[in-house]
Amino acid sequence: KQEVTQIPAALSVPEGENLVLNCSFTDSAIYNLQWFRQDPGKGLTSLLLIQSSQREQTSGRLNASLDKSSGRSTLYIAASQPGDSATYLCAVDQGGSEKLVFGKGTKLTVNP
Amino acid sequence: DAEITQSPRHKITETGRQVTLACHQTWNHNNMFWYRQDLGHGLRLIHYSYGVQDTNKGEVSDGYSVSRSNTEDLPLTLESAASSQTSVYFCASSRTSGGANEQFFGPGTRLTVL
Numbered sequence: 001k002q003e004v005t006q007i008p009a010a011l012s013v014p015e016g017e018n019l020v021l022n023c024s025f026t027d028s029a030i031y032n033l034q035w036f037r038q039d040p041g042k043g044l045t046s047l048l049l050i051q052s053s054q055r056e057q058t059s060g061r062l063n064a065s066l067d068k069s070s071g072r073s074t075l076y077i078a079a080s081q082p083g084d085s086a087t088y089l090c091a092v093d094q095g096g097s098e099k100l101v102f103g104k105g106t107k108l109t110v111n112p
Numbered sequence: 113d114a115e116i117t118q119s120p121r122h123k124i125t126e127t128g129r130q131v132t133l134a135c136h137q138t139w140n141h142n143n144m145f146w147y148r149q150d151l152g153h154g155l156r157l158i159h160y161s162y163g164v165q166d167t168n169k170g171e172v173s174d175g176y177s178v179s180r181s182n183t184e185d186l187p188l189t190l191e192s193a194a195s196s197q198t199s200v201y202f203c204a205s206s207r208t209s210g211g212a213n214e215q216f217f218g219p220g221t222r223l224t225v226l
Contacts, residue, residue, distance in 0.1 A: 044217040104154040
């Protein structure tokens with residue numbers, strides 16, 4: 001059974017810092033990995049999707065990498081801002097079924 | 113703009129009652145999903161559908177049912193609500209199968225079962 005882990009559960013940084021969020025998964029046979037952002041009381045917003053054949057994806061200040069063989073993905077946020085404060089979730093799609101298995105998230109706080 | 117909506121946004125009900133949560137998407141997506149989000153468990157898949165008349169059980173399907181009569185809607189029914197079903201419920205959709213599609217989520221429904 002696929003398990004997805006995100007460490008740390010919470011992270012607090014000063015504004016302007018570059019930071020890395022980690023996601024690990026136990027079964028490397030994934031089709032894709034998706035990073036989401038969730039603001040308090042809101043739904044999930046898709047940030048980046050990395051297909052299994054890709055090593056990384058970039059969108060603005062965000063860069064996500066994928067190392068299938070080691071079962072790891074990282075989300076790099078450059079020059080963090082208070083508006084980046086949210087919970088970040090990673091999820092994997094195993095077998096192309098579109099059924100996502102989620103980690104429990106990392107709650108990020110960026111302090112002004 | 114295309115979107116995915118859920119109603120109601122908040123619901124309080126009593127144990128044993130039947131409850132239906134609505135999900136409507138205007139993306140014209142084939143795939144639709146229901147998840148629940150609980151502290152300590154994260155998001156877990158309840159039911160999903162790959163198209164009209166297709167429904168499948170997810171990880172935590174006991175006590176829930178869905179039906180798909182058209183592309184836009186996937187209502188989630190709690191047959192006899194239990195306190196363990198107090199949770200936040202999210203509906204999501206994606207274009208088609210193949211492993212390269214983002215899932216888009218609705219705003220969620222907070223359900224309290226007393």
